[in-house]
Amino acid sequence: MEPTQKKLLGVAAELFAERGFRAVSMREISRSAGITQAAIYHHFTNKEALYIAAVEYLYEGQTTDLVSLASQQEDPEAKLAVTVSRLLTLFDKQAQFRRIYFRELLDGDQKRLKLLADGVFPEIHEFLVGLMAQLAPHMDSHLMVLDLTGLIFHHLEARKLSAQLDTGRPKHQKLPYLADHIVALLLNGVRNQ
């Protein structure tokens, strides 16, 4: 891929993730990429095409990260602990992906959700289904994936809100503390200490 095109995809992904499709202008993207606004149209037919391409670009980087996550091998419960911990650190770092995920849930049409479902979910799904089949053959593994992604993404994104709550504590922002909490919940529920 040409360097200008790559640069455009990078800055577009960053801006779109941070502020959303409508709140980012082509002029702003071009400025961040170091070219003029008109020049974008040499690389992408319109704003929507650039958005789609930027999101796909973001998904690509994501699947490779997830594949490397799946390479670990240990006993099931330790595996879960490592997985939760690594998912937390991964999506803490990859805030762009996390935010685009939420934005697509809210505003994505059928076509764009299909992109997400086919482009990035299979990797993590296959890995987690394998893990859950070991841990909990009696549970619905598809829902377990949504449980886990929901818990992790929500905890990470809700930290800003958590900080505003009277009951918010500094430890609630710390990833290891979050990881321990989530693993304990997933393994034992509330019934067993």
Add this chain to the structure above:
Amino acid sequence: MEPTQKKLLGVAAELFAERGFRAVSMREISRSAGITQAAIYHHFTNKEALYIAAVEYLYEGQTTDLVSLASQQEDPEAKLAVTVSRLLTLFDKQAQFRRIYFRELLDGDQKRLKLLADGVFPEIHEFLVGLMAQLAPHMDSHLMVLDLTGLIFHHLEARKLSAQLDTGRPKHQKLPYLADHIVALLLNGVRNQ
């Protein structure tokens, strides 16, 4: 409150929840409210003020729903089951609130998050903390609230995505099935059948 003002808040909340702040124009809101665009400025100083007022209007209706949720009294585990089930049906119906919640997590500034934290969270938090204190005195109740809201909101909002997944099943869209799954997970985790 004047009927026109109330009407404006209602349609504004609906449109902002569905499509987001930037994607909704003052002209569109005025059209839905049956007045002209200029007339809005008699009631609200600008678009942002209308947005804030609409969100607060949405929060108000929400707290009363949550208070009625809290009135139930049974043994702790049955209480959890009823609570999860009612939260699912409540926020399935109140999609506007659910979507605004996600939008505020993504785009809300400190002031707007404070509005959410002080305006609606205390009600549900107090109720759930009481429930969790009975169920799981050893767990972090603040995180438990975020667990529960994350699970419920994410499952509801992810149904569109779930439908696109190869592994998506019709039963995954059904609230009672979701409720049973979430309750089982919260009570037992994956360790115990």
Add this chain to the structure above:
DNA sequence: GTCTATACGTAGATAGAC
């Protein structure tokens, strides 16, 4: 492949009549 210049629509907001 990138530039300058510009067309064209639509946005938020205001002025002033009724």
Add this chain to the structure above:
DNA sequence: GTCTATCTACGTATAGAC
């Protein structure tokens, strides 16, 4: 309290030179 008319700014997108 709502209207019509209008201002001004900014958005996407295109035309054509280099």
